[in-house]
């Protein structure tokens with residue numbers, strides 16, 4: 017089997033930094049404080065399980081966070097809303113903020129633009145924690161748009177000016193398309209492409225590889241939105257595209273011998289999983 021593995025596959029800078037930070041906190045925790053992450057540190061069950069075995073507790077909601085009165089709380093790369101920061105402060109918890117700088121930049125943009133009285137449109141998945149965090153900073157005068165239909169149905173006061181941002185891992189072509197739909201409605205808009213470079217590069221490389229191979233394998237957690245986007249992009253170019261979480265999901269029976277196979281992976285996929293899949297496909 018000839019295999020092409022994407023150079024951009026796997027942990028991006030923001031995720032790598034956040035995961036390493038949790039391990040660092042565990043190592044340096046001389047006072048034996050309880051370590052929490054506010055939400056799973058990444059969309060990867062294996063990593064989250066390893067951290068749990070080392071004593072890290074995942075807080076799944078603001079309510080759970082409110083009940084914590086001591087310890088270290090690590091905010092993941094997706095970032096979070098202002099509410100969570102306030103609770104951490106009020107409860108005197110130690111904050112380790114691993115919000116990716118690219119996400120932090122979006123928080124700053126939406127705060128500034130909100131203060132200018134503009135309506136904020138966030139293009140992204142409304143249930144994704146990153147989008148919920150951005151929405152928290154954007155305030156109530158904001159709308160999340162996820163689909164073409166949402167963009168067509170979008171309507172606010174005609175005199176209101178709009179600033180549009182994107183979830184960092186959104187599909188760039190879709191972002192552009194949704195901005196065009198909103199623009200045609202005649203609003204005064206300021207669209208800021210906040211899709212991060214790591215995502216741009218990963219998507220462009222995946223598209224390129226998928227257009228050349230006989231089969232494409234996309235590796236990532238099933239809740240990982242950037243992996244889902246990668247799958248969509250690859251599937252468009254190569255009908256023979258497979259979405260797997262780990263080596264156990266890999267079914268090579270549909271791939272013909274001597275095929276040219278491409279591999280890419282989402283931002284929360286550890287290297288060892290990518291390597292395992294790579295080795296198996298190569299030897300098939």
Ligand code: F3S
Pocket residue numbers: 028029030031093094116117118119184185212213214215283
């Ligand atoms: Fe940050 Fe981009 Fe990764 S926003 S967390 S570097 S996908």
